[in-house]
Amino acid sequence: MSTGIKNLVRTLDGVDFLKMDRRTFMKAVGIMGASAFLGTYKTDIVKALEFAETKVLWIHGSECTGCSESVLNAGNPDLVQALEKLNVNLAFHETLCAQQGIWNDGKLVNTSELNSEILQEEIYEEGGYILVVEGAIPNGPDGSGRYLVIGNKTFKDTLGEAAKNAAAIVAVGTCACYGGITSADSDVAKDTDYRGVAFAKTDKSKGMLQELNIDKPVINIPGCPAHPDWVLLTLGAVILGKIKVPDDLPALLDDYNRPKVFYPPDHTVHENCPRRGYYDRGEFDEQVGGEKCLWKLGCKAPYAHADCGIRRWNGSVSMCTQAGGPCINCVDPGWPDTSRPLYVEREDIGVAGANIDTVAKVAVGAAAVAAGVHAVRRMKGE
Ligand code: SF4
Ligand code: SF4
Structure with missing residues (x-):
């Protein structure tokens, strides 16, 4: 090990990463290995984002923060590689920001270094940022949006303010895209009236931006959670100008605003499932834990239009069906209702927006083998 590196390793012991410049930070990451570094210094990585230039404003509605967690566990590219190459400046992220609200330890705070609301307002004024929305937006009760209030402001209003000056908007996770779990059918669903940013389930006329009379293009990255590659590569493509918003979007996105490259209309997860051989032979597990x-x-x-079977998850190590969990089609605009009951064989449901015959044709066309015919027969109860 060279003296320079030895010195750097010595400095890493008890080092304050928050005070490092970008160059030293990246050196440190290189020495430790990105994954070891990610596991140990996630908070510091988030701070490192501030070295970069393109601003990302990441806001949270009603959700579990699973999509942020997914991005923090990114594999290839991992978060550090993505930040280094893409020059992302995560200017605001509610969960990862050090800033608090109006009060901090009983004192009124009024600088953007301490106060998240002031920081957000400064970013709005500056404009030109990429807005990432994670989580659904309640419109209820009665259109007031008051089922989600943060700092005495409804999230509906926050979205409206943040969206106005954004250069591009990316909805991350099925909740932000279509309403997701929060909009599932229930006794209170009508009152809470959860919406996605540009859609309410499959309905494009009821997205929250339409409700707010804001006309901005939105890229949807659904998934529960969204795959880190889908998020980072989309952000990267927008930041690097590989995707020009809005000009390139009609060709790149499907009917539900999903990038076709990750959610191919003519490909399903089933096609590359590691258990596919069993399906083709008609051999099925009837209890969990089998192969x-x-x-x-x-x-x-x-029915799940996503590249999970090819891309795999957790650094391409595994994916739902490989790990023994049936795919629940978490990327579908109508999810979870279109997949319910989740772990029961259903032969009478189709993909959102398509009737059972259409789905049957897609299944046959996509599989083009006996397995597709088998699926159709099962759906028709033959
Ligand atoms: S039905 Fe599910 S588990 Fe069976 S082969 Fe298709 S994707 Fe794999
Ligand atoms: S395999 Fe299915 S449930 Fe799992 S992430 Fe992909 S689409 Fe979602």
């Missing part, structure tokens, strides 16, 4: 096809345990992968 055969999970169709009878409610797998919805034949």
Whole structure:
């Protein structure tokens, strides 16, 4: 080990990463290895984002923060690689920011270094940022949006303010895209009236931006959670100008504003499932823990338009069906209602927006083998 590196390793012991310049920070990451570094210094990585230039304003509605967690666990590119190459400046992220609200330890705080609301307002004024929205937006009760209030402001209003001066808007996770879990059918669903940024389930006329009379293009990255690659590569492509908003979007996105490259209209998760051989032979698990096809345990992968089977998850190590969990088609605009009951074989449901015959044709066309025919027969109860 060279003396320079030895010195750097010595400095890493008890080092304050927050005081490092970008160059030293990246050296440190290189020495430790990105994954070890990610595991140990996630908070510091977030701070490192401030070295970069393109601003990202990341706001949170009603959600579990699972999509942020997913991005923090990114594999290839990992978060550090993405930040280094893409020059992202995560200017605001509610969960990761050090800033608090109006009060801090009983004192009124009025600088953007301490107060998240002031920081947000400064970013709005500056404009030109990429707005990332994670989580759904309640419109209820009665259009007031008051089922989610942060700092005495409804999230509906926050979205409206943040969206106005954004250069591009990316909805991350099925909640932000279409309403997701929060908009699932229930006794209170009508009152809470959860919306996605540009859609309410499959309905493009009821997205929250339409409700707010804001006309801005939105890229949807659904998933529960969204795959880190889908998020980072989309952000990267927008930041690097590989995707020009709005000009390139009509060709790049499907009917539900999903990038076709990650959510291919003519490809389903089922096609590259590691259990696919069992499906083709008609061998099905009837209890969890086996190695055969999970169709009878409610797998919805034949209708799931995503590249999970090819890309895989957790650094390309595994994915839902490989790990023994039936695919629940978490990327679908109508999810979770279109997949319910999740772990029960359902033969009478189709993909949102398509009737059962259409789905059958897609299944046959996509699979083009006996497995597709088998799926169709099962759906028709033959
Ligand atoms: S039905 Fe599900 S578990 Fe079975 S092969 Fe298709 S994707 Fe894999
Ligand atoms: S395999 Fe299915 S449930 Fe799992 S992440 Fe992909 S689309 Fe979602």
